[in-house]
Amino acid sequence: MVYLDHAATTPMRPEALEAYVTAARDTGNASSLHAPGRRARRVVEEARERLAAALGARPSEVIFTGGGTESDNLAVKGIYWSRREADPARRRVVASAVEHHAVVDSVEWLGREGGADVSWLPVDDAGRVRPDTLQREIAAHGDEIALITAMWANNEVGTVQPIAELAALAAEHRIPFHTDAVQAIGQVPVDFAAAGLAALTTTGHKLGGPMGVGALLLGRDVGCTPLLHGGGQERDVRSGTLDVAGIASFAAAVEIAVKAQAELAARVGALRDDLVAGVRAAVPDAVLNGHPTERLPGNAHFSFPGCEGDALLLLLDAQDIACSTGSACSAGIAQPSHVLVAMGADEALARSTLRFSLGHTSTSDDVAALAAALPAAVERARRAGAVRANL
Amino acid sequence: MSGGVDSAVAAARAVDAGFDVTGVHLALARNPQTYRSGARGCCTLEDARDARRAADVIGIPFYVWDMADEFHASVVDDFVAEYAAGRTPNPCLRCNEKIKFAAVLDRALALGFDAVVTGHHARRGDDGRLRRSVDLGKDQSYVLAVLSRERLAHAVFPLGDTTKAGVRAEAARRGLAVADKPDSHDICFVADGDTRAFLAGRLGTAPGDIVDATTGEVLGAHEGAFAYTVGQRKGLGLGRPAPDGRPRYVLSITPVTNTVTVGPAEALEVSIVECGAPVWTAGPGPEAPVECEVQLRAHGEPVPAIVDADPDGLVATLRRPVRGIAPGQALVAYRPDPAGDIVLGSATIRAAR
Numbered sequence: 081m082v083y084l085d086h087a088a089t090t091p092m093r094p095e096a097l098e099a100y101v102t103a104a105r106d107t108g109n110a111s112s113l114h115a116p117g118r119r120a121r122r123v124v125e126e127a128r129e130r131l132a133a134a135l136g137a138r139p140s141e142v143i144f145t146g147g148g149t150e151s152d153n154l155a156v157k158g159i160y161w162s163r164r165e166a167d168p169a170r171r172r173v174v175a176s177a178v179e180h181h182a183v184v185d186s187v188e189w190l191g192r193e194g195g196a197d198v199s200w201l202p203v204d205d206a207g208r209v210r211p212d213t214l215q216r217e218i219a220a221h222g223d224e225i226a227l228i229t230a231m232w233a234n235n236e237v238g239t240v241q242p243i244a245e246l247a248a249l250a251a252e253h254r255i256p257f258h259t260d261a262v263q264a265i266g267q268v269p270v271d272f273a274a275a276g277l278a279a280l281t282t283t284g285h286k287l288g289g290p291m292g293v294g295a296l297l298l299g300r301d302v303g304c305t306p307l308l309h310g311g312g313q314e315r316d317v318r319s320g321t322l323d324v325a326g327i328a329s330f331a332a333a334v335e336i337a338v339k340a341q342a343e344l345a346a347r348v349g350a351l352r353d354d355l356v357a358g359v360r361a362a363v364p365d366a367v368l369n370g371h372p373t374e375r376l377p378g379n380a381h382f383s384f385p386g387c388e389g390d391a392l393l394l395l396l397d398a399q400d401i402a403c404s405t406g407s408a409c410s411a412g413i414a415q416p417s418h419v420l421v422a423m424g425a426d427e428a429l430a431r432s433t434l435r436f437s438l439g440h441t442s443t444s445d446d447v448a449a450l451a452a453a454l455p456a457a458v459e460r461a462r463r464a465g466a467v468r469a470n471l
Numbered sequence: 472m473s474g475g476v477d478s479a480v481a482a483a484r485a486v487d488a489g490f491d492v493t494g495v496h497l498a499l500a501r502n503p504q505t506y507r508s509g510a511r512g513c514c515t516l517e518d519a520r521d522a523r524r525a526a527d528v529i530g531i532p533f534y535v536w537d538m539a540d541e542f543h544a545s546v547v548d549d550f551v552a553e554y555a556a557g558r559t560p561n562p563c564l565r566c567n568e569k570i571k572f573a574a575v576l577d578r579a580l581a582l583g584f585d586a587v588v589t590g591h592h593a594r595r596g597d598d599g600r601l602r603r604s605v606d607l608g609k610d611q612s613y614v615l616a617v618l619s620r621e622r623l624a625h626a627v628f629p630l631g632d633t634t635k636a637g638v639r640a641e642a643a644r645r646g647l648a649v650a651d652k653p654d655s656h657d658i659c660f661v662a663d664g665d666t667r668a669f670l671a672g673r674l675g676t677a678p679g680d681i682v683d684a685t686t687g688e689v690l691g692a693h694e695g696a697f698a699y700t701v702g703q704r705k706g707l708g709l710g711r712p713a714p715d716g717r718p719r720y721v722l723s724i725t726p727v728t729n730t731v732t733v734g735p736a737e738a739l740e741v742s743i744v745e746c747g748a749p750v751w752t753a754g755p756g757p758e759a760p761v762e763c764e765v766q767l768r769a770h771g772e773p774v775p776a777i778v779d780a781d782p783d784g785l786v787a788t789l790r791r792p793v794r795g796i797a798p799g800q801a802l803v804a805y806r807p808d809p810a811g812d813i814v815l816g817s818a819t820i821r822a823a824r
Binding site: 394398 | 493534536545574577578581582583
């Protein structure tokens with residue numbers, strides 16, 4: 081098996097698995113007052129401290145959630161509701177055009193159901209939000225903006241945004257700035273305080289932790305109306321029994337991912353460069369999408385003209401090579417990627433993509449296997465693409 | 472893999488036969504939620520899940536292929552246009568002709584596959600001839616008879632030697648959860664089975680007359696001639712009986728004048744059926760008129776006939792008259808055979824007299 085889909089999910093780090101199993105063997109609700117409860121609470125709080133330290137946040141700024149999608153929903157909706165309640169004029173949500181669907185759909189829902197005005201920040205052909213674009217938006221609508229959200233690094237094309245610059249513009253106007261850093265942590269340096277952020281989304285399973293657990297880092301002075309009501313376990317912003325084992329494992333994974341980030345970026349980045357060179361040698365007209373340098377070290381995202389991405393995926397899967405078309409699915413049906421469309425690609429090119437994403441277990445054998453399998457797959461996918469075009 | 476029991480067992484049998492099998496579910500609805508809900512059709516998300524679970528149990532890769540645009544252009548739009556022209560189309564046949572053994576097969580061949588396997592109840596034996604299923608009640612050779620020899624060469628029908636009950640029993644033995652799933656009946660893209668409402672939604676209403684074939688008298692009104700099919704008795708809403716007290720049937724539909732003509736049952740009787748260009752399932756068609764049986768609608772009784780064809784058309788002379796032959800349906804010619812009646816070919820009915 082050649083696994084080139086680490087951006088979808090990456091294998092658990094052994095330490096994270098160990099932490100999970102250890103904590104899961106014990107009994108105790110972190111909200112209980114007795115000794116087992118206190119033991120569970122201690123595991124959670126130590127995890128909170130370790131996670132905060134690794135990401136440049138205070139422990140009190142860590143709100144554990146059920147994952148990236150929940151964190152994005154909580155940040156976008158919660159901060160919007162809180163800001164609008166404090167000042168009814170602040171009903172505008174500003175978001176980059178290349179956000180993950182967890183943000184895109186939350187923002188669209190606020191526009192449809194929540195009385196929000198929405199501004200989508202255009203991106204350049206590399207997928208970057210230019211700071212002057214945000215500056216113009218703030219100049220035009222600064223007094224109405226409830227929050228600004230732009231992802232740290234794109235999940236499809238891997239482009240890294242100039243987050244500190246964008247956040248600084250927001251801070252000048254005292255506008256809360258949220259970033260989805262799900263793909264970034266462990267791949268590039270991420271520091272919550274240094275970047276001047278109001279809120280940051282992270283999740284376990286993209287960096288070697290378990291699925292189903294994540295966090296929203298939320299500045300202490302940032303108002304956020306809860307999505308989930310109940311026991312108020314997490315600062316009264318998020319309710320639900322804390323997933324002690326998941327949280328312990330998640331924190332262990334974050335700690336390792338951050339510690340290993342520079343080494344991983346160098347090693348995986350070199351592998352990725354080999355992969356890009358191998359793909360280009362095998363398929364000369366393949367187009368590398370995203371930014372040439374400001375991109376995640378593990379990401380290589382290509383358009384293969386004349387091919388449909390899902391046909392290529394099927395053919396590579398049949399040779400035990402796992403990758404992704406990189407775009408969202410609805411009932412398994414590939415839709416043209418909104419990210420590629422925002423970057424100016426036409427629909428055919430946006431359907432012809434494959435994302436190869438490397439991670440902490442990737443090897444040069446993986447890259448070699450892809451380069452060997454790709455030419456025949458592309459030839460067949462082109463034949464299939466021509467069949468459809470002729471219908 | 473539609474999500475039904477037949478295609479699941481067909482896939483499992485193909486694996487047993489030594490093929491390298493990949494499961495494909497066709498997404499045919501532009502918006503899956505707009506198609507029928509429940510477990511009856513071929514297009515819902517629930518059906519996609521059932522198909523996926525069957526593929527899991529069989530142990531084969533599984534993909535959803537989006538054929539919604541092709542399906543709408545070739546099947547749904549054709550269905551509406553045929554009704555608008557006063558004919559009665561068979562969309563399942565059209566889907567086999569244009570989607571399953573055309574768009575899907577062509578894509579599969581390009582990707583390096585050799586054949587499309589389906590759960591149709593029909594046989595294609597070692598001699599390559601398309602034959603009826605052993606289960607005559609479930610036989611689907613009629614809707615496959617539109618396939619040419621070249622297309623059939625890439626078709627595999629593993630279920631033709633088994634009854635539907637046998638297929639269900641085998642699905643249960645194999646641990647396939649769809650073993651007890653109800654059969655699909657109606658047209659998969661007509662959400663609630665109400666074809667008349669489906670057509671009205673697309674063609675609007677067009678009030679016109681219902682006319683007596685003999686007297687020319689206007690007997691009633693209709694909301695759109697497309698809602699009627701030759702041979703139909705129910706739903707005419709004429710209010711008063713015929714003078715002789717006998718039931719009246721739709722004899723013909725004339726879109727140009729938006730008229731539905733009705734008359735007695737015997738006026739439906741025809742012995743000559745004229746069709747468009749034939750498709751022969753075993754290469755070139757017969758040189759001389761051929762003695763065979765013809766089937767004139769899905770699940771219709773076979774009728775002995777002489778079929779005389781050239782590349783542009785086909786005329787069948789029936790050995791005994793039959794009633795209610797609707798233009799737009801297919802004539803399928805069979806040669807009776809103890810090892811399963813052999814499909815010779817098919818053609819779309821243009822007129823009957």
